Amino acid sequence: MKNAVAHTNQKKPDLAVKEAxxxxxxxxxxxxxxxxxxxxxxxxxxxxxxxxxxxxxxxxxxxxxxxxxxxxxxxxxxxxxxxxxxxxxxxxxxxxxxxxxxxxxxxxxxxxxxxxxxxxxxxxxxxxxxxxxxxxxxxxxxxxxxxxxxxxxxxxxxxxxxxxxxxxxxxxxxxxxxxxxxxxxxxxxxxxxxxxxxxxxxxxxxxxxxxxxxxxxxxxxxxxxxxxxxxxxxxxxxxxxxxxxxxxxxxxxxxxxGLPDNALAVIEGIGYATELLEHNISISTDAVCFQRSMKMALGVLHPDEIDVIVMHAPGTIKGDVSEMEAIDKIFCNKKPFCTTNKWKIGHTFGASGMLSVELAVLMLQHQKAIKVPFVSYEKVPTKIHKVMVNAVGFGGNAVSIVLKSV
CATH class of the missing domain: 3.40.47.10 (Thiolase/Chalcone synthase)
Structure with a gap:
C-alpha cells in the first residue's frame, strides 16, 4: 500500500467560515x-x-x-x-x-x-x-x-x-x-x-x-x-x-x-482530499485521504471539540479499518464516539453521505448518540455539540464535514 505524499509547497485553501x-x-x-x-x-x-x-x-x-x-x-x-x-x-x-x-x-x-x-x-x-x-x-x-x-x-x-x-x-x-x-x-x-x-x-x-x-x-x-x-x-x-x-x-x-430561526445545524467546517490511485478502489492502509479531509475540516478547531464521528464505514474489512486508523492518527488518545448507519440501511453509494448528515443532525437535535449494536463502547457522550461526518468514494475521494448545534 502507498504512503502519504508530502505536498510541502501546496497552498492550503482558506476554509475558515466567514459567514454562517x-x-x-x-x-x-x-x-x-x-x-x-x-x-x-x-x-x-x-x-x-x-x-x-x-x-x-x-x-x-x-x-x-x-x-x-x-x-x-x-x-x-x-x-x-x-x-x-x-x-x-x-x-x-x-x-x-x-x-x-x-x-x-x-x-x-x-x-x-x-x-x-x-x-x-x-x-x-x-x-x-x-x-x-x-x-x-x-x-x-x-x-x-x-x-x-x-x-x-x-x-x-x-x-x-x-x-x-x-x-x-x-x-x-x-x-x-x-x-x-x-x-x-x-x-x-x-x-x-x-x-x-x-x-x-x-x-x-x-x-x-x-x-x-x-x-x-x-x-x-x-x-x-x-x-x-x-x-x-x-x-x-x-x-x-x-x-x-x-x-x-x-x-x-x-x-x-446566516442563522435563520429554523436552522437545524450550522456547518462549522469542510474538508476534502484525494489519493493517488494504485488500484481502482484502493485507499492507503491508514486512509491518508481521510486524514487530510478531517484535518482540513477541523481547521482551527481542537480535535477534542468533536463529540461524535459518523463514519463512512462501508462494511468492508479494509475500508472500515483504514478509516479508523485515520481517525486514530488525527484524534490520538481522545477518539470521539464513532458510529455509522450502514449496518442498518446498507450502503446507498452517492446518497450515503447526506444520509449520514441526517443522522448527525438528528443526534444534535435529540442530544443522543446512536450506537452500533455489535460494537463495544467505553463511553457514550451525554452532550453533543459538534459532529463530524465522513464519506469517501472509489479511489480515495474523501470529504469531511463538521456540524455544530444551533
Missing part, C-alpha cells in the same frame, strides 16, 4: 422511512433494516425501501404523465426535494440552486433499455435523456420551478457530500442565497449487485452474519469477511446563509 451557513431542512427516503419522526424512531432500535430480497435470479441482502415509502414513490410517479418514464433515482430525489423545501419554508419558483448527484444514476432504466437494445437491435427514444446523470437536478428544477443553477455530478460514494461542498462554495461566493444539495441512488439491480460481488466485498447470504441478524457488520473491526450491502434511497438538505 445553516442547514434549515433535511429530508430523506430510505429503508427507515420518509418522515423525520419515523426515521429517528427507527434509529432507537437495534434492528437492521437489511433483508433478503430477490434481485434478478438470486436472493441477496439489500436495504430496500419499506412498502409505505414505495407507495409514496408510486403516487408521485402517477402524479404527472411525464414522471412515469423516470428512473427511481430521479423519483426518490423529487420526493425528498419537495419535502425539504416545504420544511425550510421555501416556495416553488424561488431562485435557489440545486446540486443533487448520484454515483450510478439511472441504473434500473439503463439496464432495462440495454436489455431491450440487445433484443431489438435499436434503442427507444427516451433511452438517452432519462439515463443521464444531469436529469436528476433537471427534473427537480422543473418540478420546483426554480430559476437557479442546476448541477448533477458523480464522485462515487462521496457524491452527496461533494454536493454540500459545492453548495457552500456557491453561497460563500455570493452567487446564491439558498442551495438544495444531496444525493440519490437506486442501485438494487442485478448488474450493479453483480459488480459489487465481483469485487468480493458483498455480504454473503449464509453464515454467522445471518444468524446474528446483522448481515452488514459495518464498524465491526474484528470481522473476517467483507459484509457490504447495497441500499436505496435519497437525502437532501436546504442550505442558507
Amino acid at each position: 451557513i445553516s442547514i434549515t431542512a433535511i429530508s430523506s427516503i430510505s429503508p427507515l422511512g420518509i418522515s423525520q419522526n419515523a426515521i429517528w424512531n427507527a434509529y432507537q432500535t437495534a434492528t437492521s433494516s437489511v433483508h433478503l430480497k430477490r434481485i434478478g435470479k438470486e436472493e441477496v441482502w439489500v436495504g430496500a425501501l419499506a412498502n409505505e415509502s414505495r407507495e409514496e414513490i408510486e403516487i408521485l410517479k402517477k402524479s404527472d404523465a411525464k414522471y412515469k418514464n423516470l428512473d427511481d433515482s430521479v423519483l426518490f430525489a423529487l420526493c425528498v426535494s419537495r419535502n425539504a423545501i416545504a420544511h425550510a419554508g421555501w416556495v416553488a419558483g424561488d431562485n435557489f440552486g440545486i446540486n443533487i448527484g448520484s454515483s450510478r444514476g439511472a441504473t434500473g432504466l439503463f439496464e432495462k433499455y440495454h436489455k431491450e437494445f440487445l433484443e431489438r437491435g435499436k434503442a427507444v427514444t427516451l433511452a438517452s435523456p432519462t439515463t443521464t446523470l444531469g436529469n436528476i437536478s433537471s427534473w427537480i428544477a422543473h418540478d420546483l420551478q426554480t430559476q437557479g443553477p442546476e448541477i448533477s455530478h458523480s464522485i462515487t460514494c462521496s457524491t452527496a457530500l461533494h454536493s454540500l461542498l459545492n453548495g457552500v462554495a456557491w453561497l460563500r461566493g455570493g452567487m446564491a442565497d439558498k442551495f438544495l444539495v444531496g444525493g440519490s441512488e437506486a442501485p438494487l439491480t442485478p448488474f450493479t449487485i453483480a459488480q459489487m460481488k465481483a469485487l468480493k466485498i458483498y455480504a454473503k447470504t449464509s453464515g454467522a452474519n445471518e444468524s446474528e441478524g446483522y448481515p452488514c457488520r459495518a464498524l465491526d473491526l474484528d470481522k473476517t469477511q467483507n459484509t457490504m450491502v447495497l441500499g436505496e434511497g435519497a437525502a437532501v438538505a436546504c442550505l442558507e446563509k
Whole structure:
C-alpha cells in the first residue's frame, strides 16, 4: 500500500467560515422511512433494516425501501404523465426535494440552486433499455435523456420551478457530500442565497449487485452474519469477511446563509482530499485521504471539540479499518464516539453521505448518540455539540464535514 505524499509547497485553501451557513431542512427516503419522526424512531432500535430480497435470479441482502415509502414513490410517479418514464433515482430525489423545501419554508419558483448527484444514476432504466437494445437491435427514444446523470437536478428544477443553477455530478460514494461542498462554495461566493444539495441512488439491480460481488466485498447470504441478524457488520473491526450491502434511497438538505430561526445545524467546517490511485478502489492502509479531509475540516478547531464521528464505514474489512486508523492518527488518545448507519440501511453509494448528515443532525437535535449494536463502547457522550461526518468514494475521494448545534 502507498504512503502519504508530502505536498510541502501546496497552498492550503482558506476554509475558515466567514459567514454562517445553516442547514434549515433535511429530508430523506430510505429503508427507515420518509418522515423525520419515523426515521429517528427507527434509529432507537437495534434492528437492521437489511433483508433478503430477490434481485434478478438470486436472493441477496439489500436495504430496500419499506412498502409505505414505495407507495409514496408510486403516487408521485402517477402524479404527472411525464414522471412515469423516470428512473427511481430521479423519483426518490423529487420526493425528498419537495419535502425539504416545504420544511425550510421555501416556495416553488424561488431562485435557489440545486446540486443533487448520484454515483450510478439511472441504473434500473439503463439496464432495462440495454436489455431491450440487445433484443431489438435499436434503442427507444427516451433511452438517452432519462439515463443521464444531469436529469436528476433537471427534473427537480422543473418540478420546483426554480430559476437557479442546476448541477448533477458523480464522485462515487462521496457524491452527496461533494454536493454540500459545492453548495457552500456557491453561497460563500455570493452567487446564491439558498442551495438544495444531496444525493440519490437506486442501485438494487442485478448488474450493479453483480459488480459489487465481483469485487468480493458483498455480504454473503449464509453464515454467522445471518444468524446474528446483522448481515452488514459495518464498524465491526474484528470481522473476517467483507459484509457490504447495497441500499436505496435519497437525502437532501436546504442550505442558507446566516442563522435563520429554523436552522437545524450550522456547518462549522469542510474538508476534502484525494489519493493517488494504485488500484481502482484502493485507499492507503491508514486512509491518508481521510486524514487530510478531517484535518482540513477541523481547521482551527481542537480535535477534542468533536463529540461524535459518523463514519463512512462501508462494511468492508479494509475500508472500515483504514478509516479508523485515520481517525486514530488525527484524534490520538481522545477518539470521539464513532458510529455509522450502514449496518442498518446498507450502503446507498452517492446518497450515503447526506444520509449520514441526517443522522448527525438528528443526534444534535435529540442530544443522543446512536450506537452500533455489535460494537463495544467505553463511553457514550451525554452532550453533543459538534459532529463530524465522513464519506469517501472509489479511489480515495474523501470529504469531511463538521456540524455544530444551533
